[in-house]
C-alpha cells in the first residue's frame with residue numbers, strides 16, 4: 389500500500405486518550421476550501437485515525453450517526469433532545485426517509501482510474517469543495533451554548549455553506565461576522581408582514597449572505613407528539629427569536645424594547661411568524677424584494693417545482709423537513725427523481741431529509757441532486773462537542789463521501805446518474 393508522503397512525514401501522536409488526530413484535521417481544514425488539493429481526503433483521514441489507534445487513541449465522539457444521536461441524548465435535556473430528534477405524528481415520514489435510502493443500492497464499477505477524485509461541484513456560480521451544505525436548524529441554543537456560532541466556526545474553514553435559520557439563536561449579523569468571506573445562505577420563514585420580510589431580506593443582503601432559502605412547508609407547525617407530550621416549544625420560552633428582536637420592523641410593531649416585554653414579544657412572534665393564506669403569486673412579489681437568488685425548500689411535487697420556477701425561483705430544495713411537518717408524506721428521496729425530470733434541466737435541485745452517510749450523498753446525487761443539505765447529524769455533533777463536534781461530523785462525512793465515490797467507481801460527481809443505482813427488491 390502506498391501511503392501519501394505527507395502522511396508518512398508526520399509523527400505518531402504521543403500519549404493515550406481520545407481525539408488527538410482532530411488537531412491534524414483542523415490544520416488541513418484550511419486547505420479544504422481549495423477543492424483542487426483534496427484528492428485523498430478519505431485515505432488521509434482513515435490513516436490518521438488508524439495511526440492514532442497505535443497510540444491508544446480512538447475518535448473523540450461516535451462516528452456512526454446513530455451512536456452520536458445517543459451521545460446527544462445523554463447530554464441534552466430530554467425536551468431539547470426530543471425537539472431535535474423527533475418528527476411529526478407517528479414519525480412515519482421520518483422513518484420513510486431512511487427506508488427510501490435503504491431501498492436503493494449503489495452498483496459499483498471497476499478499473500476506471502479513480503486515483504484522483506474531485507468532490508467539488510458548482511452551485512449558483514460558486515465552486516464548493518463537496519456537494520454538502522448545512523441545513524437550516526433553528527434554536528441551536530438548546531443544543532449548545534455557542535449555538536450557531538460554533539456551527540459557523542466549523543463550517544467556514546471547510547468552505548461548506550451554512551444556511552442560517554430565521555429562528556437562529558443569534559442575530560444573522562453576528563453569525564455572518566464570524567464567517568468572514570465563507571459562503572452562507574439565509575433561510576426565511578416567510579412572515580405575515582411583507583415589511584418584516586423585506587427587512588429580514590435586506591439585513592441578509594447587507595450581512596453578505598449569498599442566497600435566500602424560503603421554506604414553504606412550515607406555515608403551520610405540525611402536531612409533534614413528543615413536543616406536545618413534553619409541553620415544550622423553544623420559541624414560547626423566548627429561544628430562537630434573535631432575528632426578530634433585533635429587527636427594526638419587529639421592534640416598531642412591538643412598540644417597545646423586546647427585552648422589557650418578553651410576553652408581548654413572544655405573542656407578536658407567534659402572530660407574525662407565518663401566513664397560511666399565501667399563494668404562488670406572493671412568491672413572485674417576494675422575488676422582487678431581494679436581489680439575491682431565491683430557492684424554495686420543502687418541494688415534493690413536480691408541479692410545485694415548476695410553479696416555483698415560474699415565479700422566478702433560482703432553485704428548489706426537495707425536502708420534507710426531516711419528517712417534522714406532514715406525517716404520512718412521501719419520503720423526500722422518492723420525490724427527487726420526478727422533480728429532477730420536471731425541472732432539473734432548468735434549475736438547481738438540492739435535496740435533504742435523511743442524509744446520514746457518504747452513500748446517501750451519492751444516491752441523492754445519482755438521482756439528480758446538485759448538492760445535499762446535512763441536518764440532524766451536525767446538531768448531534770454540536771451537542772457532543774460544540775464547534776469541534778460539528779467539525780468531526782463534517783470531516784467524517786467528507787472522508788466517507790470521498791471513499792464511497794471512489795469505491796463506486798467514480799472520480800467525480802459529473803458521471804454519476806441513475807444507472808449507478810438499483811432498487812432493491814426486499
Ligand SMILES: Cc1cc2nc3c(=O)[nH]c(=O)nc-3n(C[C@H](O)[C@H](O)[C@H](O)COP(=O)(O)O)c2cc1C
Nearest residue numbers: 472523524525526553603709710741742743763764
Ligand atoms: C432541530 C431542527 C430544527 C430545524 N429548523 C429548521 C428551520 O429553522 N428552518 C428550516 O427551513 N428547516 C428547519 N429544519 C429542517 C432542516 O432544515 C432539514 O430539512 C431536516 O433536518 C432534514 O432532515 P434530516 O435532518 O433528518 O436529514 C430543522 C430541523 C431540525 C431537526
